[in-house]
Amino acid sequence: MPLYQQLHDDLATKIKEQVWRPGQLMPSETELKNLYQVAIGTVRKAIEALIAEGLVERSHGKGTFVRKPRFDNSLFRFFRFESADGQRRVPSSRIVQRQVLPATAYIANALQLKTGAPVIELLRLRSVDQQPMLAENIYLCAQRFAPLMTLATDEFGDLLYPLYERSCGQIIASANEVLTVEAITDAQAKLLQLPRHTSVVVIERLALGSDGKPLEWRQSRGAASKFRYSAEIR
Amino acid sequence: MPLYQQLHDDLATKIKEQVWRPGQLMPSETELKNLYQVAIGTVRKAIEALIAEGLVERSHGKGTFVRKPRFDNSLFRFFRFESADGQRRVPSSRIVQRQVLPATAYIANALQLKTGAPVIELLRLRSVDQQPMLAENIYLCAQRFAPLMTLATDEFGDLLYPLYERSCGQIIASANEVLTVEAITDAQAKLLQLPRHTSVVVIERLALGSDGKPLEWRQSRGAASKFRYSAEIR
């Protein structure tokens, strides 16, 4: 494995372990060069990779800083429902149910766990102006996200990804979503206060860490008639 | 402007002007170094930028190659309907209607034209295995896309973006899509061979050139039950 790669991995680990805290200055090129006994070009290459991943920022004359995740951005990055006028609102969130159960084959596959491995299931209802908008089934590896089982569910707050980071040290970096439309089940109809047989949009999301490993799998359901989803293709 | 940037721009221009053709080998690092009288590191940095943009590919021991635009890729980039098993198929395409008409305020706004400016409207039906899947309304600036009005519609082929490039020199580089669900109109129900009042997914797409200028606006409609859309969020 190339030197700059090893160096990069080492730095990335230190950032994840918060040896250097978000927003803080990390060692300069020359310091790192001396610390690791490598050429300055090698240090630069390792840091350039960190920049590409969004882990650090450099500022000429100042230094290299560990980036703090901007959740006002990522909230909108991941929450892609729009109201009819194209505005995006932060819905309030309520955890309806929380339990640990053995992973089904499908979920285990998505999260790259063994079938039957313990996963946390969260049922969550998200509302805008007291109107239920989305019902979500969320699955997480029970080991990685163990702190979520002890914390009171009414302290989870309206956004889960900041919570994952705060209480479990897990950072969501990207996601894949698949959208389909189906008829609602009776249980969900009740939860969402919709008539039976309404058609709902299902968003299946696999959320990944910065290393590309799957961290969370969720299904979100909401009334199709109120649905609006936007995407950029590059 | 930094040297490596200038070099990069020069190389990028030569690629776009097809001085080196797609698929062909371009000069090696040492050749470029001598040609431009710069250090080899500078050449490398310029080429790394070309790689990041997807303009070239390098292969160890072989050399640096100009990438040929893969329309089999970009087709899938933009046509995101998937069959139930996750496979993606190339639908066949038929132009049902073609006319020039004055732009409505909405379309003019989307395409950044004046209201009433002439636009080409295409109605297009896309089928998989003779089954109609998608009905599309497509709008293009009549000036830019004038050649499309003289060409026979049965020679358009199954994909429009390669056609835009071949016959009008217009290249689609990115797009924004907005998805909604609505009830089908009677005319569309007939075209898509669906029962009345079926719910359909509507995909509104604004396709942009590499300069970010809007080139095409389209609405695609297909039965919600057969719908599957996947997106990557970064």
Next chain:
DNA sequence: TAGTGGTCTAGACCACATG
């Protein structure tokens, strides 16, 4: 064996930010 890209080194000089 010759040519290519991939890695790594060691340093010079500049532009920017701060005290």
Next chain:
DNA sequence: ATGTGGTCTAGACCACTAT
């Protein structure tokens, strides 16, 4: 004035590909 990152140089050595 000092320290930082940004640019640029000049070359060594290695691993891969082709002949």
